[in-house]
Ligand code: PEP
């Protein structure tokens with residue numbers, strides 16, 4: 339393969355750092371650290387010439403935090419009781435305190451430390467001093483921590499905003515939360531490198547959706563990569579090259595150009611192509627339309643998964659029913675009369691929402707997430723369901739429930755919908771009372787009950803990202819056990835066959851909307867299992883189309899039928915890969931994930 343040869347030829351592969359390739363493509367650019375509000379603060383040693391600008395950055399952040407705080411006091415202060423107003427004033431004194439700023443600046447200067455780390459150390463020092471004093475001073479410990487947090491937030495925000503004004507970069511972060519990707523200007527991201535996040539993690543999904551090469555599982559990033567230094571990455575093979583020498587640099591550039599060109603050709607063919615099986619639906623998984631190629635969108639049959647939680651992130655309050663109605667109508671208009679399946683808000687687990695404070699859980703993935711959470715937060719779920727029912731009067735819209743475990747949960751959602759439809763009718767508000775309600779099968783117990791689920795729901799959608807994590811008991815973000823996450827394992831394929839058959843028997847449509855639906859070998863396996871509706875990240879659509887161009891459902895069925903009794907995922911993968919290589923040849927193999 340040409341792309342591979344370019345990099346291999348350039349020798350010096352010994353310099354490559356290994357990680358896990360989570361989004362294909364090659365990138366070359368300067369390292370830029372991203373810091374989210376949740377997680378560890380960056381700690382770096384500064385070059386001598388960086389010290390004075392760092393002190394200025396700290397002082398600016400104090401000034402901005404103080405102004406923000408003063409604005410809040412002026413807006414709310416009058417309504418507050420006298421003692422709370424006094425607290426505001428004492429906080430303001432902290433922001434203006436030269437002694438505090440001076441001792442943090444001294445840490446920056448003496449220890450050549452970045453502002454975030456110097457601030458954190460000084461705040462910890464003062465807070466522990468105050469805590470040992472009497473009660474009055476103990477309260478000061480909380481005050482100084484609060485002030486420190488606000489200044490820290492300004493520093494983080496400023497750093498994010500700085501990205502907007504700089505050249506394109508390779509973003510490096512310990513972990514990227516789904517909400518972080520909203521505040522980033524993705525058009526400036528050449529690549530992404532993280533410590534945390536497996537192939538089915540949200541960072542991987544978002545990177546692939548935006549066509550950004552990404553590598554994960556790289557330990558001790560900050561110690562490894564100097565900020566601003568040049569970095570090369572190969573997101574298919576999971577490799578990093580720090581400060582690549584000129585020869586390797588050239589090879590990486592050629593490899594990147596080759597990848598971009600072959601992808602463009604595939605996209606063009608895909609947009610023009612029709613599949614050989616007319617009864618297949620090719621749908622997209624979408625969070626927003628920002629980086630979506632309009633031609634790709636037009637070529638799809640609709641949106642099979644709209645992750646609405648992204649509408650709730652990147653803001654400080656929940657959107658109202660009217661705001662949501664306008665938004666959903668807008669999405670329908672964008673998709674131009676084709677179906678859109680909106681999933682109700684799916685937060686909790688690895689998708690925290692900054693303003694939704696939930697108790698700390700020991701096992702968030704097994705905890706309060708999806709409809710488990712929204713059933714108890716009806717003031718969140720009801721406006722969303724009402725907005726969706728109302729938007730359904732403007733286009734073909736379906737409602738999908740995330741993280742369903744039992745049939746009773748679907749029954750309960752249906753009863754709630756019936757009540758809301760009644761209310762809307764009484765209020766004379768346009769809506770569609772026949773809006774289909776679907777269950778997302780992500781919990782093995784729900785997938786094993788697919789026949790019952792199919793009776794209660796209007797359609798089923800299999801979320802293989804979560805289903806496989808629960809099936810194999812593998813955290814989708816934990817690279818230590820990533821090898822056990824095996825979409826092509828015969829056990830997974832047998833379970834999926836059962837779900838697809840249950841839907842067919844009940845006459846209810848079944849979609850697979852996890853990443854597996856769009857990963858070429860997964861697409862092929864699912865086609866062989868009888869799946870008709872595939873919903874995938876837009877980046878995968880061209881590859882899936884190539885699979886459909888080269889295999890009919892019957893051909894894929896004959897191929898996959900012989901694999902279900904095997905023992906190992908590796909055997910299934912090898913046989914599928916060989917068959918795909920024979921039929922599709924170079925067309926798709928150059929961008930196969932591995
Ligand atoms: C899934 O779990 O497969 C899915 C599509 O949902 P998400 O990736 O948003 O959890």
Ligand code: MG
Pocket residue numbers: 780801803804
């Ligand atoms: Mg899921």
